[in-house]
Amino acid sequence: MRQVEQADWFKFRSVDFSQLDSLERCLDEFARRTLDGVLIRQVYPAEYMREISARIERHEPPFPIFPWTVPPAVARKNKHLYGITLVAADHCLPEYFNVAEGFRSHCHELFRDGADYEERMKSIFSVLSGGRPVSLPRSPDGQGYMPATIRILPTGATxxxxxxxxxxxxxxxxxxxxxxxxxxxxxFFLTLNAPGAGGELVVYERRWSDNDDAPSEYVVSKDSSMVEDREWISIKPQPGDMILFAGGRIYHRVAATQGASPRYTIGGFLANGLDGKSLYYWS
Ligand SMILES: O=C(O)CCC(=O)C(=O)O
Incomplete structure (x- = not known):
């Protein structure tokens, strides 16, 4: 395994949140493909992340738990989400938008005594884009998309x-x-709790090609044989660190969580508006 700094195929920068200005306009570099990932350390203090993680553990506020086809106690034994992703909503978009509205207010409540999560992400994206307006996409009838999902990986989950x-x-x-x-x-994701071992983000040298997908076919995960002879590196952001990377075109996975402490992250996706001006985030 290589350290992230040693891989010339993964162009990476790591800065403290206090030096965020040094990443000004770095989204242009992502667009030119001269940058593949940035780690912004201590976007929140680690101590505050411990408090947020304790609330998540207590399921407070009571976010909807996905999958909801099984009882919550069963869902909690494996990988699960607070909230729902756009693809998991499948053909039930009205439900997705309903969940999104509730998720946003629960998320404000979760971060009630620190910097608001959505506001902090938006202010970071604004710097990274050189001041472009950052918005949540809205459906044709004005409903907001999910701003993020909280991903929970108990022991052994990937x-x-x-x-x-x-x-x-x-x-x-x-x-x-x-x-x-x-x-x-x-x-992008913000690490809320990191397991003692495992739970690293593993990124592969292999880049996405349209030919990798059967015509217009969505699949939850790809066969690991696609990357078995490829170089890879792993990155383990610590609580309070946020990572943004070119996950659209770089194959990646999250390694199995080991030990009693689960992996909690909150995050989503970011893309340029087709109007050439705005930036949008969703999950
Ligand atoms: O660790 C996470 O929260 C998700 C990482 C990931 O697979 C992604 O962002 O696409």
Whole structure:
């Protein structure tokens, strides 16, 4: 395994939140493909992340738990989400938008005594884009998309190999495709709790190609044979650190969580508006 600094195929920068200005306009570099990932350390203090994680553990506020086809106690034993992703909503977009509205107010409540999560993400994206307006996409009838999902990986849970450009094949992306450039989307997440071992983000040298997907086929995860002979590196952001990377075009996965402490992250995706001016974030 290589350290992130040693991989010339993964162009990476790491800065403290206090030096955020040094990343001004770095989204242009992502667009030119001269940058693949940035780690912004201590976007929130680690101590505050412990408090947020304790609230998540207590399920306070009571976010909807996905999957909801099984009882919550069963869902909680495996990988689960607070909130729902656009692809998981499948053909039930009214439900997605309902959940989104509730999620936003629960999320304000979760961060009630610190910097508001959405506001902090928007202010970071604004700097990274050189001051472009940052918005949540809205459905044709004005409903807001999910701003993020909270991902919970108990012991042994993983996020399997995928590349997020594949998401846009899903029918539920039909409207979003008319708003922003989903084929160059970036992924971001803030680490709330890191497990003692495991839970690293693993990124592969292999880049996405349209030919990797059966015509317009969305799949939850890709076969690991696609990357078995490829170089890879792993990155483990600590609580309070936020990572933004070119997850749309770089194959990646999350390694199995080990030990009693679960992995909690909150995040989503970011893309340029087709109007050439705005930036949009969603999950
Ligand atoms: O660790 C996470 O929260 C998700 C990482 C990931 O697979 C993604 O952002 O696409």
């Amino acid at each position: 996020i399997e190999l995928h590349c997020d450009n594949n998401l846009s094949h899903h029918p539920s992306y039909a409207h979003l495709k008319t708003v922003c450039d989903v084929n160059n989307q970036l992924s």
